[in-house]
Amino acid sequence: MKAMVLTRLGRLVPNTAPLSLRELPDPVPGKEDLLIRVATCGVCHTEIDEIEGRTPPPRLPIVPGHQVIGRILATGVGVSGFQSGDRVGVAWIYSACGQCSHCRSGYENLCPSFLATGRDVHGGYAEFMTVPAPFAFRIPDNFTDVQAAPLLCAGAIGYRSVRLTGLADGERLGLTGFGASGHIVLKIVRSRFPSSPVFVFARSERERAFAIELGADWAGDIGSVAPRLLHKIIDTTPVWKSVLDSLRILEPGGRLVINAIRKEENDRGVLSALDYAADLWMEKEIKTVANVTRDDVREFLDLAVDADLIPETQEFPLESANVALFELKDRRIRGAKVLTIS
Secondary structure: OEEEEEOOOOOOOOOOOOEEEEEOOOOOOOOOEEEEEEEEEEEOHHHHHHHHOOOOOOOOOEOOOOOEEEEEEEEOOOOOOOOOOOEEEEOOEEEOOOOOHHHHOOOHHHOOOOEEEOOOEOOOOEOEEEEEHHHEEEOOOOOOHHHHHHHHOHHHHHHHHHHHHOOOOOOOEEEEOOOHHHHHHHHHHHHHOOOOOEEEEOOOHHHHHHHHHOOOOEEEOOOOOOOOOEEEEEEOOOOOHHHHHHHOOEEEEEEEEEOOOOOOHHHHHHHHHOOHHHHHOOOOEEEEOOOOOHHHHHHHHHHHHHOOOOOOEEEEEHHHHHHHHHHHHOOOOOOEEEEEOO
């Protein structure tokens, strides 16, 4: 099969190609697995974090990609409930043990044996992949293959982020960074919390204009002072400065949810400017998002159907995965980037 493969870590800079197109053996499903012909795979900032070494180390060489839509070609002998031809999706959660205290209490995203698609096992930047059947998701007919791909991470992790804010209808929400996840979060909030004003902070004038087009009440540069203090903020940026900026515009008792795997090391010194009394006191909270559970994905897919939530997308062929990644890092974003494979 054709696949885009990461063989070593390094900075993602212009005129380099971190992923190379290779021919790999077709995967063979195990007893409890599905073999999937991949149709589309979303491109996520997490792939940039993997390439640049900000995630737990990937198992090199690795095929990235964890927003996968495809159709079942074959099932393992122990699989029931799926058959050839079914359309399914694969998200960041590839598997969890099911036995630890986290799994038993509904937090399989925190399982110490958690395996991530495209980091610990081969993902969807390829023509075929396998997945344990219990970790595959049926995809509603409402969405095309391209539309469905970003729902599995940008959508699901955005949904989890909104839940973790504890947002109540009418409370003011800030979105720091406005990529694939941010634009879906805005759609979620407009559907579920119609009385909540949304304030967007983004570096790019194009992203800010896009946010207003999608219904944001205000948009400004990251670090700008919003017209009013905010009750909740979701930060999806890779930098530390936005954490400090967010704390300074939170209402007393407000909550900042950080939806990022890692922050860049070269700017963490900005936290030395944190003034406890001015920035963090008054019972402000910081909470992080770690991975997603299968329930997050299922619940969000149901919500997306009910709300007719269609993500904005840009399509790239598999061979142009490096181009899509460069554009993502360079903040040339309008919605979600998706690889079309078959």
